[in-house]
Amino acid sequence: MDHRDEINSILTGASGWTRAEILGLVDEGRGTLDPRIYTDERLYQLELERIFGRAWIFVAHEAQIQKPGDFFATYIGEDPVLVVRQKDASIRVFLNQCRHRGMKLCRADAGNARSFTCSYHGWAYNTAGDLVSVPFESDAYFNEIDKKQWGPVQTARVEVYKGLIFATWDHNAPSLDAYLGEAKFYMDAFLDRMDGGTEVIGGVTKWVIGCNWKFAAEQFCSDMYHAPVSHISPTIAALPDGIPAEFAKWPDKGIQFRATAGGHGTGFFSGPEKFIPVEEREDRLLLGLIGPQAGKYYARESREACRGRLGDVRADRINGAHMTIFPSLSFLPGVQTLRAWHPRGPNEIEVWALTVVDKNAPPEVKEEYRLGVMRTFSVGGMLEQDDGENWVMIQKGLRGFKSRQAHFNSGMGKGHAKADDPDWPGVIGNVYGEEAARGFYAHWGKMIATDDWASLYPAEVKTKAAE
Ligand code: FES
Ligand SMILES: [Fe+2]
Known part of the structure; x- marks a missing residue:
């Protein structure tokens, strides 16, 4: 029996799934997802063994x-x-x-x-x-x-990477540095803006929602598309006093990053003019979501410190960002919430959320963040509930039979991403796209179907990560 046969028999024997079937659940060529990836108990056991049992998992700050x-x-x-x-x-x-x-x-x-x-x-x-x-x-x-x-x-x-502690059960896993690869470029704009790095304020907020962990992780990896629709109420209909009405119009362009290998992704709006009017020097998105101190701090001190450490591109052109490090660590740079999606069976997750801020930010900014994150992205947060409701309703629908037969469409922007952008490492598409989602799910399938880390992280990706 060669190595491949051995894995095939492990998959078939323990789970009833063959390697080919698992790889077929996520069809990148057609841009489709088989809904059973969110519900199947045997696939879930494979996820625990072959993804959570082998990947680098965030455990604490x-x-x-x-x-x-x-x-x-x-x-x-x-x-x-x-x-x-x-x-x-x-x-x-x-x-x-x-x-x-x-x-x-x-x-x-x-x-x-x-x-x-x-x-x-x-x-x-x-x-x-x-x-x-x-x-x-x-x-x-x-x-x-x-x-x-x-x-x-x-x-x-x-x-440890810039304050975040990761652990793996697998002696053969690549270094954390290689595992994070190109994603570090984007993580730094969250974790390394200032001298002193970041710290955690307040405790850990924990809650349970009835959805598969991949709905949450994928959304933070790839999905800006939902924001102007799902979050219309807190970000548009209930704009705070003093925010001009034109703010309600979302930008139509931005950047989405798909890791060449590894399943990580991020997306953000890439022009500063909408979020940070030069004459006012306030980040309007944060001013609306978190408060006036954070809006000013992020547009001034934090942004200038970031410029000095990381350069103009990341200082000026990452606005309103979401990010997932495969499989289950997500954060919102700017809003400063970071969370682990702990799976609890195929149909449930525990969300564990932290608020992470620049250690050297002024105390009044930290306090505003503490309150602002609770109000927006936390167990009772206005925007968090928009997201959670979507995921729970999807999961409830998947209890049916017919609802698990027809494939979902994951084809947005397929064929329109490029890998040679001079400013941005990785595969780059428009912020409204599913390139990063396709990367997330393709990596999910490969991690279950292969034991071979070298084929998950080809040599050229390791070289890029080391640059
Ligand atoms: S001493 Fe721990 S289970 Fe008995
Ligand atoms: Fe959302």
């Missing part, structure tokens, strides 16, 4: 675990993990599961610990994840247990 012993409890897919700052300042990420009978070994959401003691029978682990004590060790185990063998399962690797 460094600001959440600053001191030795600081920990944050989160998930990689459905696997509970602890992210723990070590005594030597390194970071470990390991399964939040006791090796005796599988109880969560830490039940707190976050904090500082010297050790983690399981609340079921009392096995205790140090912050590195070594089993250090078991109750009644001599009477119950006759001192025969080899504690070195019974620490929680550790992730294979942990790496």
Whole structure:
């Protein structure tokens, strides 16, 4: 059996899906999606194993675990993990599961610990994840247990990009740097605008909605098309006082980025004139969404600092942006919400949202962001509810039979994107397009269908990422 046959038999045996069937669910040539990708329980199990079990997954911001012993409890897919700052300042990420009978070994959401003691029978682990004590060790185990063998399962690797901590279970995964590739160019306009980088303000907002995780991740990856329609009420009908009516007209052009490999994507409007009238130097989108301090800060200090660090193109031409790092990390640069879409079966997600701001922003700007993000993109946020309602209604419809038979159209802008733009790395199309969605779903299919990282990230992409 060669390597390919082996994967084919794993797919067919465990899931009933063959490699060819999985690759056929997402037909990039025709621009179609098979609706079963959002509902099928067997595909979902493959996602947990072959995507969340192998990809680099965002687990925390460094600001959440600053001191030795600081920990944050989160998930990689459905696997509970602890992210723990070590005594030597390194970071470990390991399964939040006791090796005796599988109880969560830490039940707190976050904090500082010297050790983690399981609340079921009392096995205790140090912050590195070594089993250090078991109750009644001599009477119950006759001192025969080899504690070195019974620490929680550790992730294979942990790496940080500009404050964001990622972990992977796969020893063969490419470096985080190569995994992010061209997407780093765009991430920097969110994470590296100023000296000092970013920090998290407030806590983590968590809520559950009834939709497949890919609806959320794909929208932040690729979908500006919904904004002038779905968000008409908060951004147009309910414009704050003092915002001119012409603001209600959305621009018709902008940039969409599809990673050459890797499934990442972003989109934004690319002219400053609508958002930042030169004579006023206020970002009107942010002024409307977040408030006057943020509108001025983003158009002035933050933008000039960004110009100095990253140049004119990113300082002036990234406005109103959305972004997804494959598979499940998304953010809105400018609005400053960042979230993980944790899958909970094919039909549900937990959204975990953070507000991330420039560390050196003035306190009044940070406070306005704290309140503004709650008002717009948070559990009760005006714009968040527009998005969530769409995704939940789609998912409810997919409970039918006929509703899962006809393919969806993902062909917007097909054949009109180019890979040689002098200013923008990656494959570039218009902001109203689905090039990045096609990249997201194509990568999804390839990750499930192949074990071979080299074919997912061909050599020329690695070279580009290293530039
Ligand atoms: S399950 Fe943790 S000590 Fe028994
Ligand atoms: Fe939206």
